[in-house]
Amino acid sequence: MLTVIGAGFPRTGTSSMKAALERLGFGPCHHMFDVGSDRDRALRWAPLADRDVVPDWDAVFEGFRSAVDWPASFFWRELAAAYPEAKVVLTVRDPSAWFASMRTLIANGPARLQAERLAPEMAGLVQNMQTTRPLLERMIREGLGSDRPFGEVPDEKDSIAAFERHAATVKESLPPERLLVFDVREGWEPLCRFLGVHVPAGEPFPHLNDSKVMQQSIDRLMQGENIGLPFHPTA
Helix, strand or coil: CCCCCECCCCCCCHHHHHHHHHHCCCCCCEEEHHHCCCCCHHHHHHHHCCCCCCHHHHHHHCCCEEEEEHHHHHHHHHHHCCCCCEEEEECCCCCHHHHHHHHHHHHHCHHHHHCCCCCCCHHHHHHHHHHHHHHHHHHHHHCCCCCCCCCCCCCCHHHHHHHHHHHHHHHHHHHHHHEEEEHHHHHHHHHHHCCCCCCCCCCCCCCCCCCHHHHHHHHHHHHCCCCCCCCCCCC
16 A cells, blocks of 8 residues: 655656655555566556556555656556555756756667667567556656657647646645655655654665766666666656
8 A cells, every 4th residue: 555655757766765764664665667577567557558547556555555757657646546645755856957868868768778779688568668668658748748759859838837737736735744846865854744754863865866976877788787777768
């Protein structure tokens, strides 16, 4: 059962949030990483490409106590209704910086995966991406308002408008006591205060998955190293 629901778009510090929530005892935390690396998980999500499917959220999130990033955050409204006791964290960042990060990610993630030959060890990743591709396309289409082919960078103006519209909708839809609007640069204090837990003594807040690390991860993946999925199309 989910106790914390991330409502923020990808590339708003969701990898850092995953690490932070797990450190605070709200793990395991579901992230797009788990969809890309787990065949069973990809198959659980794939039917949600169809808007008419009514998911069994307990089955989708079996084994997890929290969730961030797409695909979970795309369904933030449904999850908030399914888990009325769960708290919601809307991760935010400067919209222009967010789009720049998305643009870099798409150009160096999906585009390279389609254009270059992956090592045999990465066959499972490719298979999972293909399995969830219709869902990813739905999220990009409905979340960003883009009908461009998978792997192409969406329009900047439209994407930023969608980003800002999403944040406004989340803020308007949930009571203040249930929602934290959070920039990961704020560190432990606001997050811990919201969740009612102590700040980890002497530990810096995890700041993960910056552009340099992402690029290095992609390069290593192309060389056949099994490194996990810190570069997935929505990470």
